[in-house]
Amino acid sequence: xxxxxxxxxxxxxxxxxxxxxxxxxxxxxxxxxxxxxxxxxxxxxxxxxxxxxxxxxxxxxxxxxxxxxxxxxxxxxxxxxxxxxxxxxxxxxxxxxxxxxxxxxxxxxxxxx
Amino acid sequence: xxxxxxxxxxxxxxxxxxxxxxxxxxxxxxxxxxxxxxxxxxxxxxxxxxxxxxxxxxxxxxxxxxxxxxxxxxxxxxxxxxxxxxxxxxxxxxxxxxxxxxxxxxxxxxxxxxx
Numbered sequence: 342x343x344x345x346x347x348x349x350x351x352x353x354x355x356x357x358x359x360x361x362x363x364x365x366x367x368x369x370x371x372x373x374x375x376x377x378x379x380x381x382x383x384x385x386x387x388x389x390x391x392x393x394x395x396x397x398x399x400x401x402x403x404x405x406x407x408x409x410x411x412x413x414x415x416x417x418x419x420x421x422x423x424x425x426x427x428x429x430x431x432x433x434x435x436x437x438x439x440x441x442x443x444x445x446x447x448x449x450x451x452x453x454x
Numbered sequence: 455x456x457x458x459x460x461x462x463x464x465x466x467x468x469x470x471x472x473x474x475x476x477x478x479x480x481x482x483x484x485x486x487x488x489x490x491x492x493x494x495x496x497x498x499x500x501x502x503x504x505x506x507x508x509x510x511x512x513x514x515x516x517x518x519x520x521x522x523x524x525x526x527x528x529x530x531x532x533x534x535x536x537x538x539x540x541x542x543x544x545x546x547x548x549x550x551x552x553x554x555x556x557x558x559x560x561x562x563x564x565x566x567x568x569x
Binding site: 371385 | 458460487489496497499502509510512544546551552553554555557558559560561562563565
């Protein structure tokens with residue numbers, strides 16, 4: 342079972358920031374937070390991941406709370422092409438079942454013109 | 455840098471047939487994993503290969519098998535196809551196995567339809 346909780350759907354206006362929340366209250370100290378997205382008929386696309394610190398790359402920013410029990414994925418300027426299902430995943434640093442990704446139901450983000 | 459390439463993109467088979475799907479990982483990636491995605495079950499792990507050896511296996515029947523070649527390319531085979539095998543089959547590659555700090559990168563999958 343997925344160890345994360347996400348809202349089933351969100352809307353965002355084109356050009357505005359999209360802030361996607363994720364709760365992972367049972368996360369352990371050696372688990373990373375990963376974000377993927379999946380556009381219809383395509384494979385999941387890796388976006389970003391982090392352990393404790395906030396992370397930023399060319400696609401998005403990841404904000405992890407100090408207690409690590411929740412995180413937010415930020416798409417700074419959403420476009421229509423960002424409409425997709427976004428998955429938040431926790432994954433062990435080593436051992437256990439870290440060899441596989443366990444996807445929950447994710448959040449359907451709809452970017453509106 | 456080219457991404458993960460899966461062929462074919464679409465495949466139609468009938469019950470009882472067998473099928474082979476192919477995956478070419480990102481250059482330099484040595485670990486390849488396979489997943490099955492269906493609307494009802496979501497994404498389910500099939501198996502993982504590294505150095506031509508299967509390291510981990512999901513809860514699928516023996517009709518599902520795979521292999522990895524010395525150039526890290528991988529194939530999966532499904533024999534005696536059943537209607538329930540209709541799904542999107544995804545391949546993901548990563549640099550090395552066993553590190554939670556290395557993301558898996560997915561291909562666009564092979565959509566298999568069983569008639």
